Amino acid sequence: MAIAAIQKSVRSADVIVEIDTKSRILDAAEELFMEHGFEATSLRLITTAAAVNLAAANYHFGSKEELFQAVLTRRLDPMNQDRMQLLTSYETAAGNKALTCEVIISAMFIPALKLARDQSQGGKNFLRLLGRAYADPAPFIREFLSHQYAEMIARYRAAFARALPHLPREEVSWRLHFVMGALSYTLAGTDALKVIAQFHPTEVNNDELLLKRLAPFLAAGLRAPMANASDAHQWFQEA
């Protein structure tokens, strides 16, 4: 195979012409997992796309599940660290004053958008993959994400609780859940958008525009007054 011959990393002039097997598998796996989901993506599909031997996947990562986790960790770990650092810097800058909801939301979004921009193609793929992983029923995926996100979620819940002191703690948790829902759904699905509206593709891909639309929506929802008993009763009267 001609492709296999250039598989090892080789430098010509100052540019790395070919990356190593491990990275090639990760790149191919990221794209294919994103496109077809975990179960529907076979190791043969991945290793063929990466132009490496089938056994290389198990050799470098152990199993398909561990490969999937490696794909997630590679980008998720730095992104969540970015998020927490950004939140910390906002908080120290604000001193004693509580942050606004918009600023906290920005601390969640900006690292995600930075990731989407940094990689020429991989970044966007990864966000779609992440959004889909959230809805994946596989237990090992759910446990992995729970563990990976626990610390970050706690930080953001505390920040929102400080920004919304009039709300009960439990209500803050619910609203954070709604925020995560709208976020992951939006990041995951470009397809879903086509159902709801017919946009120009160029508009859909504008990330800053997305934050500009989503942040006010979510901030207003977070600041909403709680429904009283009569409201709820009224909405249900016809059920």
Added chain:
Amino acid sequence: MAIAAIQKSVRSADVIVEIDTKSRILDAAEELFMEHGFEATSLRLITTAAAVNLAAANYHFGSKEELFQAVLTRRLDPMNQDRMQLLTSYETAAGNKALTCEVIISAMFIPALKLARDQSQGGKNFLRLLGRAYADPAPFIREFLSHQYAEMIARYRAAFARALPHLPREEVSWRLHFVMGALSYTLAGTDALKVIAQFHPTEVNNDELLLKRLAPFLAAGLRAPMANASDAHQWFQEA
């Protein structure tokens, strides 16, 4: 097999003791697709759980994909018809006046919650299945849902556009998308909730409480003023 012997529908006294093969496959498939997703659920798993022969699935439904669509259609079709009828009745009751966002949201939620309550167990399972189907990358699922939802989405977008006349049409589409995201994420994931907060299981299962929390959040988001250019610039200054 003892179970196979009572497979045909038999009446004793006035009660139907056993339902027919087709329904048993649908029930088992609904639960297993919900639990493991489409790809990870095999026909052998389904037919074993339903206590029917393996070939019965292909005989009655043609293929695994058609079985999945049948599982969705069985409940989705009536639910979406309910939604549109409810919206129509709200609109005629309001006469010329535009509906409030809360009322429109209720018209989306109430049929879903009614479905969750009607079935002793299947209803709740189905909503989780539906939420996950939204995030499934399989093309045949996405096309099916697009087709199934197109009419309903159009109706609701028109209703929201009337309720929010100051917003550009495109902004309404985006916000409807965010609403759908928070809704499907909330309906799909009881697991995700555990990450964000530790609730009593009894509280999580209270559907009316869920609407009471989600409706004000979404309505406030829908009514939010649009961000101006300086806001967006401010949020991004640190990126």
Added chain:
DNA sequence: GCTAGTTTCAAACAAGCGTTTGAAATAGCG
């Protein structure tokens, strides 16, 4: 230049998959 450690490779493994087949069993009707 040899040796030890790492990585690649083709091949095979057992297991599970969706689907098909043709015969057996059942149901409905004249």
Added chain:
DNA sequence: CGCTATTTCAAACGCTTGTTTGAAACTAGC
């Protein structure tokens, strides 16, 4: 009953899956 159409059944089909194996190729240190 007898006939026909529908439904059930065990068995097998061809194919794909994740993983393992042992030899070959390569790399780096002495």
